[in-house]
Amino acid sequence: MEKVIDVQSLRKDFKSHSxxxxxxxxxxxxxxxxxxxxxxxxxxxxTVNEGEMVGYIGENGAGKSTSIKMLTxxxxxxxxxxxxxxxxxxxxxxxxxxxxxxxxGQRSQLWWDIAVQESFRLLKKVYNVPDDVYNEHMxxxxxxxxxGPLLDKPVRKLSLGQRMRCELAAALLHNxxxxxxxxxxxxxxxxxxxxxxxxLKEINEKYKTTILLTTHxxxxxxxxxxxxxxxxxxxxxxxxELAKLRSNWGEGKQIEFQFGEQVSGEQLQPxxxxxxxxxxxxxxxxxxxxxxxxxxxxxxxxxxxxxxANRITDIKIHEISTEEIIRNIYEEGMLNG
Amino acid sequence: MKHTSIFFLYVAQxxxxxxxxxxxxxxxxxxxxxxxxxxxxxxxxxxxxxxMLSGWSKDEIIFIYGxxxxxxxxxxAFFNIWDFNERYIVKGEMDRILTRPVxxxxxxxxxxxxxxxxxxxLTGIAVMIYAGSRLDLSLSxxxxxxxxxMVLGGAFVxxxxxxxLASISFWSDSRTSxxxxxxxxxxYGRYPxxxxxxxxxxxxxxxxxxxxxxxYPSAYFLGREEWxxxxxxxxxxxxxxxxxxxxxxxxxxxxxxxxGN
Numbered sequence: 001m002e003k004v005i006d007v008q009s010l011r012k013d014f015k016s017h018s019x020x021x022x023x024x025x026x027x028x029x030x031x032x033x034x035x036x037x038x039x040x041x042x043x044x045x046x047t048v049n050e051g052e053m054v055g056y057i058g059e060n061g062a063g064k065s066t067s068i069k070m071l072t073x074x075x076x077x078x079x080x081x082x083x084x085x086x087x088x089x090x091x092x093x094x095x096x097x098x099x100x101x102x103x104x105g106q107r108s109q110l111w112w113d114i115a116v117q118e119s120f121r122l123l124k125k126v127y128n129v130p131d132d133v134y135n136e137h138m139x140x141x142x143x144x145x146x147x148g149p150l151l152d153k154p155v156r157k158l159s160l161g162q163r164m165r166c167e168l169a170a171a172l173l174h175n176x177x178x179x180x181x182x183x184x185x186x187x188x189x190x191x192x193x194x195x196x197x198x199x200l201k202e203i204n205e206k207y208k209t210t211i212l213l214t215t216h217x218x219x220x221x222x223x224x225x226x227x228x229x230x231x232x233x234x235x236x237x238x239x240x241e242l243a244k245l246r247s248n249w250g251e252g253k254q255i256e257f258q259f260g261e262q263v264s265g266e267q268l269q270p271x272x273x274x275x276x277x278x279x280x281x282x283x284x285x286x287x288x289x290x291x292x293x294x295x296x297x298x299x300x301x302x303x304x305x306x307x308x309a310n311r312i313t314d315i316k317i318h319e320i321s322t323e324e325i326i327r328n329i330y331e332e333g334m335l336n337g
Numbered sequence: 338m339k340h341t342s343i344f345f346l347y348v349a350q351x352x353x354x355x356x357x358x359x360x361x362x363x364x365x366x367x368x369x370x371x372x373x374x375x376x377x378x379x380x381x382x383x384x385x386x387x388x389m390l391s392g393w394s395k396d397e398i399i400f401i402y403g404x405x406x407x408x409x410x411x412x413x414a415f416f417n418i419w420d421f422n423e424r425y426i427v428k429g430e431m432d433r434i435l436t437r438p439v440x441x442x443x444x445x446x447x448x449x450x451x452x453x454x455x456x457x458x459l460t461g462i463a464v465m466i467y468a469g470s471r472l473d474l475s476l477s478x479x480x481x482x483x484x485x486x487m488v489l490g491g492a493f494v495x496x497x498x499x500x501x502l503a504s505i506s507f508w509s510d511s512r513t514s515x516x517x518x519x520x521x522x523x524x525y526g527r528y529p530x531x532x533x534x535x536x537x538x539x540x541x542x543x544x545x546x547x548x549x550x551x552x553y554p555s556a557y558f559l560g561r562e563e564w565x566x567x568x569x570x571x572x573x574x575x576x577x578x579x580x581x582x583x584x585x586x587x588x589x590x591x592x593x594x595x596x597g598n
Contacts, residue, residue: 014594069595074435076591090591094438102436109433113354125346126437128339 004210005048010080012041040066042234051208055221058231101171105183109170110155117151127174141169161192178210197223218322254318259286260311271305347447365453391532396468403464405527405551408491410457416496419516422506487554490575494549497578507589526551549574
C-alpha cells in the first residue's frame with residue numbers, strides 16, 4: 001500500500017529566551033541573553049498508509065500541533081525527514097498544499113464578511129479547480145453536509161455547527177488525498193458531531209481519503225479511527241490499534257453505587273476483601289465507584305456484598321472509557337504493553 | 338496569469354463588501370482628504386515666512402508633495418501591512434495563509450488591501466497639475482511613461498521598507514513601535530533632501546530611501562538637472578529594495594514559529 005505520510009526521526013527545537021528576574025536581571029538581559037532550547041517534538045517516526053484514518057492524540061503541549069504543522073508545511077523541521085504525498089512539505093509548499101486539506105477547529109478558513117459561496121469561489125480560484133470537477137464534487141459535499149441553505153449567508157451569521165460544516169466543505173473543495181483535522185468537533189452538539197463523523201466515513205470510503213484527526217474528544221476517535229498515535233512530551237508513546245489499547249488497558253468495569261446515606265472509605269473497604277477490585281470516590285455526594293476486573297463472579301460478588309450491607313438508590317455499570325484508559329497511560333508515563 | 342485572475346476576484350469581492358458599508362468608505366476617503374489638506378496647509382504656512390527653502394520655491398515643494406501622494410496612495414492600497422505582526426504572527430493567521438497554494442505575501446497583500454487609498458492618486462495628480470501650471474512646466478510625450486516608472490519605483494521603495502519591517506516579526510514576535518515611527522520618517526521624503534544635514538540625507542537616500550518616493554523623482558519633472566542621477570535611480574532602488582524585501586520575507590517564512598494554541 002502506498003505511504004501517504006512518512007516521517008523519520010522528525011524533530012523540532014524552539015529556542016526561547018528566558019528572562020532573568022528583577023531589574024538587574026532585565027539590565028543583564030540587554031547584553032547577554034539566556035537561551036533555552038525546548039524540544040517540542042523529539043525524533044518521532046511513523047508512517048500512514050493511503051485510506052487510513054488515524055487518531056493523533058496527546059495532552060496539551062505534547063507536540064501534536066507542532067508535528068501537524070510540520071506535516072502541513074507551516075513549520076520547518078529542525079531535523080529529520082518528512083515526506084507527505086511524496087513531497088517535502090515546507091520545500092515545495094505551494095505545490096504540496098494543493099494535495100492536502102486542513103481544518104483547524106479554532107481558526108476559520110472562510111472570509112468573515114462574505115457569503116459562504118463567495119468564499120468557496122475565492123478558494124476555487126486559489127486552488128485552481130476546474131468548473132466541472134468543482135460542480136460534480138462540491139454538489140455532493142454540499143448535499144452530504146447539508147449546507148445548501150447556508151451558502152448565501154455571511155460566515156459571521158452562522159452558528160458554530162453551521163460554520164464548522166462549511167469549513168469542512170471548504171477544506172475538501174479541491175478534493176485532497178489527505179485531510180488534516182485539528183479539533184474539528186470542538187464545542188459542537190451531538191447531532192452535528194454525528195453528521196460530521198458520518199460524512200468523514202463516507203469520503204474516506206468514496207475517495208480513499210486519508211485522514212489524520214487530532215482531538216480531545218475521544219468519542220470522535222472511537223467512532224472513526226482504527227489506529228491511534230499517542231504523543232507525550234514530544235515522543236510517540238503508543239502507535240497501534242485502538243482495540244488493542246482497549247484490551248490491554250481497559251480490562252475491567254466500573255460499578256457506580258449511589259448510596260442512600262453517608263458512607264466512608266473505611267466502611268466500604270472491607271467489602272472488597274479478597275476480590276480484584278478497588279474503590280474510588282465519585283464526583284457527587286455518596287457516590288462510590290468500584291473498579292473491578294471483567295469477570296462475572298467478581299462483578300456479582302461485589303454487587304451482592306455492597307447491596308447486602310448498605311442502602312442503595314442507584315447502580316450503574318460502565319466499561320472503562322477510552323478517556324480513562326488514556327488518563328491512566330499518562331499517569332503511569334510510558335506504555336508497557 | 339493565475340495571479341492576475343486571483344487578484345481581480347479579490348478586488349471584486351472587496352468592492353462588494355465595501356459597498357455594503359458605504360458610509361465607512363466615504364468616511365475613510367474624507368479622512369484621507371483631510372489629512373492631505375492639513376499637510377498642504379503646513380507647507381503654505383512654512384512659506385508664509387520665507388520664499389525659498391534651500392533654493393526650492395513654494396510651488397516646487399507643493400509639486401513634490403503632489404508627486405509623493407501618488408506612490409504613497411499605491412503603497413497604502415496594497416502594501417500597508419503595518420499590523421502584520423499583530424494579526425498574522427501573534428494571532429496565528431499565518432498558519433492559514435501557509436496552507437494555501439499561493440505565495441504567502443501575495444495572499445496577505447490581497448487580504449489587507451485598502452483600495453480607498455487609491456483616491457490619493459487623484460489628489461496627487463491634481464496638486465501636481467496646479468503646481469505645474471504655476472511653474473510653467475512642459476510635458477514631453479515620454480513623460481507619462483517616465484512618470485509611471487517613477488511612481489512604481491517609489492511605491493516599491495515604500496513597500497520594500499514595510500515588508501522588511503514586517504519580516505522582522507518572523508524572528509522576533511515581540512511588539513515594536515517601529516511602524517508608526519516609520520510613517521514619520523516616510524514623511525521626510527516629501528521635502529527636498531538638501532534642507533537636512535548630511536547624515537539624514539544619507540539615511541534617506543541609501544538606508545531608508547524615502548527620498549526616492551518624493552524629492553528625487555520629482556526633481557526630474559521639475560527640470561532640476563543636478564538631481565537627475567538620483568531621479569533615474571528611482572526605479573532601480575524600487576526594484577532592489579522590493580527584491581531584497583521579498584528575499585528576506587522568504588527566509589523569514591522558514592523561521593516562522595507559529596502561534597501556540
